[in-house]
Amino acid sequence: MALAVRMRVPCRALLCAGAQLRGAALGRPEWAAGGGDGARRFASLRVLVEPGAEGRVAVMKLKNPPVNSLSLDFLTEFLISLEKLENDKAFRGVVITSDCPNVFSAGLDLREMYGRNPGHYAEYWKAVQELWLRLYLSNLVLVAAINGSCPAGGCLMALTSDVRILSDSPKSVIGLNETLLGIVAPFWFKDTLVNTIGHRASERALQLGLLFPPAEALQVGLVDHVVPEDQVQSMALSVMAHWLAIPDHARQLTKAMMRKATADRLIKQREADIQNFVSFISRDSIQKSLQIYLEKLKQKKG
Numbered sequence: 001m002a003l004a005v006r007m008r009v010p011c012r013a014l015l016c017a018g019a020q021l022r023g024a025a026l027g028r029p030e031w032a033a034g035g036g037d038g039a040r041r042f043a044s045l046r047v048l049v050e051p052g053a054e055g056r057v058a059v060m061k062l063k064n065p066p067v068n069s070l071s072l073d074f075l076t077e078f079l080i081s082l083e084k085l086e087n088d089k090a091f092r093g094v095v096i097t098s099d100c101p102n103v104f105s106a107g108l109d110l111r112e113m114y115g116r117n118p119g120h121y122a123e124y125w126k127a128v129q130e131l132w133l134r135l136y137l138s139n140l141v142l143v144a145a146i147n148g149s150c151p152a153g154g155c156l157m158a159l160t161s162d163v164r165i166l167s168d169s170p171k172s173v174i175g176l177n178e179t180l181l182g183i184v185a186p187f188w189f190k191d192t193l194v195n196t197i198g199h200r201a202s203e204r205a206l207q208l209g210l211l212f213p214p215a216e217a218l219q220v221g222l223v224d225h226v227v228p229e230d231q232v233q234s235m236a237l238s239v240m241a242h243w244l245a246i247p248d249h250a251r252q253l254t255k256a257m258m259r260k261a262t263a264d265r266l267i268k269q270r271e272a273d274i275q276n277f278v279s280f281i282s283r284d285s286i287q288k289s290l291q292i293y294l295e296k297l298k299q300k301k302g
């Protein structure tokens with residue numbers, strides 16, 4: 001069954017309309033409701049949304065195999081799902097987790113940033129900005145249940161949550177590793193990290209492109225809890241219950257007070273940030289770095 005998606009904000013409507021057009025062009029239904037409580041359970045190709053046990057909490061499962069890279073299609077579907085949850089007053093909190101084994105998200109999809117044209121880079125970057133803004137300023141309580149590797153854009157996504165739970169596994173490394181790819185984390189990635197772990201720790205982590213293993217991630221404050229893999233989800237729900245005990249209006253105003261100035265920095269210069277990205281990513285030297293990195297990823301297998 002196709003579900004209608006109502007949009008409140010014009011620029012979001014444009015982004016989402018784009019996704020529906022892309023979906024239609026590919027000849028597939030964009031949304032399917034399922035289960036007895038179909039109004040509350042919905043899925044797109046790449047994002048599965050299930051109500052949590054108590055109904056006030058939804059669990060969003062990222063399912064863009066093999067590594068949940070943040071492709072344009074994925075971002076668009078994720079944003080539509082989030083919008084639906086924000087608009088449904090029954091939901092007060094969302095747990096974000098991965099449906100792909102051992103990987104929370106591999107971050108931005110390198111194929112969206114390599115060998116494309118400037119128009120594509122601009123469209124892609126706008127969607128990345130939108131993801132960050134919508135998550136960072138969300139009125140919902142967001143808990144990231146990080147059940148695997150969480151580099152770069154995956155880490156950024158997790159950093160927008162109110163709480164981060166990381167699985168205690170050697171694969172579960174987390175950090176902004178952009179410099180290792182020969183690229184530079186944008187200022188709003190950096191701001192989000194600084195707001196979480198402070199200036200000095202961020203400077204070191206960003207310059208060295210550090211990917212922190214669980215114990216170090218906990219120590220530096222990048223995550224709030226490290227638990228065995230099979231307890232990530234239950235821990236996320238238990239932390240969520242704690243946060244939901246606070247009246248929404250007071251918590252939401254406090255969250256906005258803490259985060260608005262950071263978000264406003266990007267909002268005020270969104271277009272310039274897109275142009276920066278397009279000219280940076282289009283440079284021959286950057287394209288070369290991305291090519292080498294992609295080749296390294298492929299060679300890892302052979």
Ligand SMILES: CC/C=C\C/C=C\CCC/C=C/CC(=O)SCCNC(=O)CCNC(=O)[C@H](O)C(C)(C)COP(=O)(O)OP(=O)(O)OC[C@H]1O[C@@H](n2cnc3c(N)ncnc32)[C@H](O)[C@@H]1OP(=O)(O)O
Nearest residue numbers: 069106107108109110111149151152153184277280297298
């Ligand atoms: C002055 C400056 C101004 C402006 C700057 C503006 C912008 C620049 C900054 C842009 C910001 C970028 C942030 C990012 O998120 S970049 C992405 C960084 N991500 C990574 O480094 C992670 C790479 N992946 C991995 O390390 C591993 O894949 C991972 C540990 C996640 C999982 O390992 P696993 O062994 O399970 O899988 P693999 O065999 O490695 O991968 C499976 C296939 O998936 C492909 N892959 C992996 N990651 C990505 C990705 N991010 N995008 C696209 N594709 C990816 C990989 O190549 C394999 O493909 P196949 O070989 O099967 O075809």
